[in-house]
Amino acid sequence: MRTRTERRERLVPHTIDGETKLVPEPYDVQVPAPPKDWDHIVLTGALAVVAAGLAIVIVWSTSSIGDLLTRTDVAAPIAYAAATGFSLGWIVCMALEWLARYDPVRIQRPRKAGHVFLAADMAAVCVHGWVVDSLKVGIIGAVLSGGAKALWTLVLDHQAAPLDHRTQQWVNIKRGEIGGRLALGASMRQLNRAESRAAAAEAALRTTPEPSPVAPDDEEVAPDDAPQLPSTGPMTMTDAVRTALSCNITEPDAVLRYVRKVADANAKEESVARTLRSLRRTA
Template sequence: MRTRTERRERLVPHTVDGETLLVTEEYALEVPVPPRDWDHIVLTGALAVVAIGLGIVIVWSTSSIGDLLVRTDVLKPIAYAAATGFSLGWMVCMALEWLARYDPARIKRPRTAGHVFLAADMAAVCVHGWIADSLKVGIIGAVLSAGAKGLYTLVLDHQAAPLDARTQQWVAIKRGEVGSRLALGAVRRQLTRVESRAAAEEAALRTAPDPDPDPADPSEGSPDATVLTLPPIAVTTKDAVRIAWDSGLRDPEAVRKYVSEAQGRAAPPDTVNRYLRDLKAGA
């Protein structure tokens, strides 16, 4: 068994003048060297070959299709930028295949879409070879794209360990639970924004008090005849419903009547009922 020497540190007691403290001390340790993981090395090499092949295919396809589009009097930057879409389309689908490699149901759509994009890419390369009076070269370029896609599919099938039926169902259930949590979080944020806008609109449409009220009639016992009567503080529908709830009211009609009296106007029944449902859910 092969070993290697590693330098490590440890705390040791050291005494000076009768006082002992912990200090660090370096020491050498022989640790075993694990054997080479040839499976991982071979897989890494295969992925490197696939990546290099995909790079060559992108350059070849972009060059061929870009030259084909330039023949239609399109500006070169625009033509070559559009040409990359043919290759990038099926390569994005390949990335989605990799992410869904443990789910046979989810991998079908990106794989089918990838085949469609690949067919379009190969057809465009062949058309360019035909127009350039070199159909054989166009067919070879199309075969290169198909070969890169085939190599990737083989590596993906080798890497994706199949799951048994029960484990697959367990994964689907857990994915659904997490997805539901994410969806509910987004819905709650959306409802909060809508509710805030609704409250702002209600506050804006609410009748505001007179900015310059007339002074109150002085009374005989009033110490200061210039004191003004302050208008009551307006409450929102949500606050009024919560006050009624905290006061023990549970009947929707009674709560709506209380909210109408608190705001000085008829409260919308739907809004009152929605706030009551929220309070019941949080109780």
């Protein structure tokens, strides 16, 4: 039986000056080595061959179609960039096929779309060969693209394990539930953003200030017993504060409301409070 060496660690007691501590100590142990997984090795090699073939096909198709497009008034960089779309289209569809390999229904659309993109790619390569008077070379280049697609389809069919009918239905139901949760989360985020924008718009359009709440002390004072302030004006803030004090109104909130009523509607609370303290000291 084949074995391999594996490095591990263990805690061992170590004493210095009568004090013992557990310290890690590395050691080697021989463990059985698993046999080589030839199936995985062969599959990896097949995928490497397919990837190399795809790279060659992309370069060939891009070179051929790019040269064909440069025969117009299009600049060479733009022509070659557009030429990559012919190959990348069916290669992206191959990636979608891989993601949907366990669902025979969902895999049909990317597979059909891939065939369409592949046909367009092969036709463009053939047209380039015909334009440069080398139709045989164009046909060979088109066959390379078709061969790469065929190899990928074979590898994909080997990897796609078919599911029985009940398991497939269970997977579809579970996918629908999770998809519904994702859609609900995205919809709630959109609604929250819309609600925030609506609240911001309403706040911007609000031109009248909200009525200030009535203080509890003001509610306890009967209307007949409350001192009446003169509402004549206009007057300065200092005169308004002095008038309020002369009417025995000393509460800062009440003084502030009177100042804003007869003197300055935008009077600041700090300014009114400072004037009130100054007049109290000089009184």
